Amino acid sequence: MAQKPSLPKGTRDFGPVQMYRRDYILNAIKHVFKKYGFMPLETPAMENLSVLTGKYGDEGDQLLFRILNSGDFLSSTTEDDLKNGSKSILPKITKKGLKYDLTVPFARYVVMNRNDIAFPFKRYQIQPVWRGDRPQKGRYQEFYQCDADVVGTDSLICEAELLSIVEEVFEQLNFSDYQVSLSSRKILEGIAEICGASDQFSVFCTILDKLDKIGLERVVEELEKVGLNNQSTDKLKEVLALNGNNAQLIEKLSSYFNDSAVGLEGISEVEETLAHFKNLGAKGNNIKVDFTLARGLSYYTGMIYEVKPTSINMGTITAGGRYDNLTGVFGMSGVSGVGISFGIDRIYDTLEELELFPDNQAQATKVLITNFDKASENKAVQILGQLRKSNISSEIFPESTKLKKQMTYADKKSIPYVIMVGSREIETGVYTLRNMINGEQDALDLDSLISKLKD
Structure with missing residues (x-):
């Protein structure tokens, strides 16, 4: 199982x-x-225990995460150490610890x-x-x-x-x-x-x-x-x-x-x-x-x-x-x-x-380019490259599939815009830009589209 x-x-x-x-x-x-x-x-995740111990009071020392020595960490301990408890054993089996604070x-x-x-x-x-x-x-x-x-x-x-x-x-x-x-x-x-x-x-x-x-x-x-x-x-x-x-x-x-x-x-x-x-x-x-x-x-x-x-x-x-x-x-x-x-x-x-985070903090991608078929895919990838050169966060749906699935993807990722790139758009050079928030659509050439997305 x-x-x-x-x-x-x-x-x-x-x-x-x-x-x-x-x-x-x-x-x-x-x-x-x-x-x-x-x-x-930046400093390492671990420090020597000699650096950490005695700096945070007795309670703080008890909360330190100690790291066991590599290899056979019990090899240097004796029966007397085991009888005497942790204070006798710890110095022999651990010399480093995860840092407790940054100071x-x-x-x-x-x-x-x-x-x-x-x-x-x-x-x-x-x-x-x-x-x-x-x-x-x-x-x-x-x-x-x-x-x-x-x-x-x-x-x-x-x-x-x-x-x-x-x-x-x-x-x-x-x-x-x-x-x-x-x-x-x-x-x-x-x-x-x-x-x-x-x-x-x-x-x-x-x-x-x-x-x-x-x-x-x-x-x-x-x-x-x-x-x-x-x-x-x-x-x-x-x-x-x-x-x-x-x-x-x-x-x-x-x-x-x-x-x-x-x-x-x-x-x-x-x-x-x-x-x-x-x-x-x-x-x-x-x-x-x-x-x-x-x-x-x-x-x-x-x-x-x-x-x-x-x-x-x-x-x-x-x-x-x-x-x-x-x-x-x-x-x-x-x-x-x-x-x-x-x-x-x-x-x-x-x-x-307190619900103080801005609503748009989950937006990494500003625009998604659709992928209808192999014929339009090459042009869509070219447009993707031009958008990124213009510092517009963008991605293409990696597979040609139904439009509904691509729109659902954009919606789940809170992508605010979708560009439609099909055979008609490629022929005319005018692309449909859909606003996923209010449903409005604009027909724009590539330069105007880039300018709008930059704004």
């Missing part, structure tokens, strides 16, 4: 319609990236090519990444990221530009139902400081990052389990209860940071970024200062931001931040970086659910 084909969980095929829609998204993003001076880059491989690239790069270095990168998450709506094990990063400068102009890119990209996609949550890792350090949690900052951030999933009371319970007292959690509740517009929130939080220099530094970063953003001419209607924004990844050190749809239930579709210390782990200290990542698959799902 033939094997039934299937896909691994968390992966998807993309047919022609889906690919046209993905190209629609990617072309909009690429256009904006290029306008802002970013250059393209860490980018940092590795910068370090390896430091002598050839002009700093600040601005690059964009569009490639698949892999994570062992439990598949669910908007979450896949293989998905594309679309990143833009700047390394080699501390300027907060970069943060403002990345936020401006978000606004401009979504304007091009006619998508406005989103919120940009904005904060600084230093604000989180300040909050942890006034709550007496500085010595457990990483755990504090990990728990706080669950706020929108498990609620405030559960967050408080988890913080108390790791040692925070009632006075500390009460202070956190006060901070999280602050409300108002962005300026009011910043002013209210500042009053809590009288004894926290790092907290005040984070406030200053947010204010400067928003000032640059405004000077760039951006609208900023979708930006909300959000002190609960923790971002689970451990390498962010400064500004952090994420974007979520507001009218549908979908996870983060765009996110990023500053990662001053990332290249330092590869032996290149003192290089600051900041980046943003567009989650193409979630953006696709969002636009699809």
